[in-house]
Amino acid sequence: QVQLVQSGAEVKKPGASVKVSCKSSGYTFTSYGINWVRQAPGQGLEWMGWISTYNGNTDYAPKLQGRVTMTTDTSANTAYMELRSLRSDDTAVYYCAREVDLLDGNWFDSWGQGTLVTVSS
């Protein structure tokens, strides 16, 4: 079955960087893109960006442009999301989600378990 397993919780100081991994199994990794979505405590869902697992193309949310980098290691069926210059309002649960890309649309049919990133001095 399709599984996305994320790395464990992180605690970082303001100004530091964090890199979250998302290991996929149960399907052909390069056939589906990966999106990253975050959720601040008690808040809704915020899309961070997308990466093509086929060719590495990316599309980032404008508010995170310049601070976020998404990459993949196809040999390990793993996607990564790095966020730099962390601030307290980056404290959130970060999710990876597999994207089905059909008919010019995309929907997220499988999600990782989430990784809590806490930014605190």
Add this chain to the structure above:
Amino acid sequence: DIVMTQSPLSLPVTPGEPASISCRSSQSLQRSNGYKYLDWYLQKPGQSPQLLIYLGSNRASGVPDRFSGSGSGTDFTLKISRVEAEDVGVYYCKQSLQTPITFGQGTRLEIK
């Protein structure tokens, strides 16, 4: 950016009764091909979100048929024909017409 607005934000429902959630977008989510780029997700307490409905009205694999999606243009609705206890959680609509992808604020369904 496309703004997604859900209502109500809180929805208490008696088990066995129907429920309806509205999602409105700041611009049409329907293309000339007729497809509607609107999905629905449910985040149960303590869990990751899960896909319920894609392209406006298509149930995802394994989703009970008491869930249905409808609508067009800028107005969409998620309906639950008979609410069960396991339906508790926060429901989100999401547009995939263009990036940045945006979600509604969420509607919290609770059992009365």
